[in-house]
Amino acid sequence: MSSMNINKDEWHKYNSKQRLFNWVCWLCFITLAVYTWQVMNQDTIWYFVTDSPNQIADISARMWPPRWDYMSQLWVPLWDTINMATLGTLLGIMLAFPIAFLAAQNTTPSTYIVRPIALFIIAASRSINSLIWALLLVAILGPGLLAGIIAIALRSIGFIAKLMYEAIEEVNETQASSIRATGASSLQVLNYGVLPQVMPSFIGTSLFRWDINIRESTVLGLVGAGGIGLKLQESMAILSWPQVTVIFISILFTVVLSEWVSAKARHAII
């Protein structure tokens, strides 16, 4: 009746064939890991690595104490950073909104042409980091906040549209079809049947993305897109580590604050 062989001395989760297979898999995995480690480190200068404790001690000594009076120069870049993230998120939401409806299986006008295009836009936007978008846009639009805002927006499209189209695909069909039964046009069905169902998750996603964008916009200045990253770049260039410490602390503070705000707002809405 029971297929287990109770006469065996010891109980094993897998039979011997499976165990051999698992063992071979692990062997391949570890070999691959060791091999990639070798390839990765063929150009590593180990002297620098073994010397790093000294470097850590050296840099920490230079970073302390922070130059607090530098803070007075940081308020404007911080304000710019927050604006860049907020305006970028807004622009991203506006662009992601139609794309999400075009990408969702149940609302897309055509499964064969429009949906793959929308999905490709989402994938492309998600796979390229905002810093790379900023690198491109600074070359095209010139350095400044505008490049940063558009970079943030382009990166947000994929994230917001992906989470939103998944929410749209999960909506309750009965409500949409009852609106349709009253003779509503397809836009009216979207407005009264689908939209109210996805709105909370949409707002939640946007707030979550805003929080991530604040984090990302702090470094966009490194490639010239404005904000506090620009100050970081300047301070690193003149090796003024006490200023770098102040910048790090202000970034940490902003990030923690924005995370708190976004978590509170999401709890209030959902």
Added chain:
Amino acid sequence: MNNSLPTTWKKPPLIKSAWLRWGIVIFSIAYLYSATQSIHINWARIYEGSERGWTFILGFMNPNFSGRWEHIYTGLIESLTMTFTSTIAGIILSIPFGLGAANNLAPKPIYLFCRSFIAIARSFQEIIIAILCVALFGFGTFAGFVTLTFATIGFLAKLFADEIEAIDPAPLTAMKAAGASWLQQVNYAVQAQVMPRFIGLSMYRLDINFRESAVIGIVGAGGIGGTLNTAMGRYEYDSAAAILLIIIAIVMLCEYLSTILRQRIK
């Protein structure tokens, strides 16, 4: 009695209190106005740059893979090896941190230590950690490896800990009652419950690490990002477009494979 029934219907507003609703609207308009004041748009510069933008779009239509293939190849190998090794190292290190940060397994002091370590690791962008690592370990892939490992610990340890805190406590109690040691409890009561999610999250992080490895090269931590930065600096937009297309293709492939793997594990 009011006999006439309403013939039209209006959607109820999202926010009930009219004061709050209009307050939010006015605040948003005021904020938008003040925020847009800080943007300086230099139309002449944009006009100049639009030509470059057009070159770039043309580059996308006609990417040049062969021109800088050697650099692209080295960058790709660096990125891929860095991704793989740092994900493995990150997973190995995030397991003790994850166990330590779960309040149903760890004593209070260890819990607080691990949680604060995770919080610090998570609040800094990879790129900032990369800047520090390049300063400490010199240019090259090793700095990138350390950066990604550090970021992986922050990401995975938090999710692992949350996952462990959400397990069904009954098996854990049963193991305790049977007199199992702490390690046996973890092995038989916790690991069995969290393993599928654990593997899924690790695969997801592999994906993220590849994307990040394309960025940290900009500050000199090795990988395809450095190649991209050089290509952009030389105004070789066709090579840059080729690199971007390769990144997109690899990320999509990674995502596809991890979806398949996660479905099989479930």
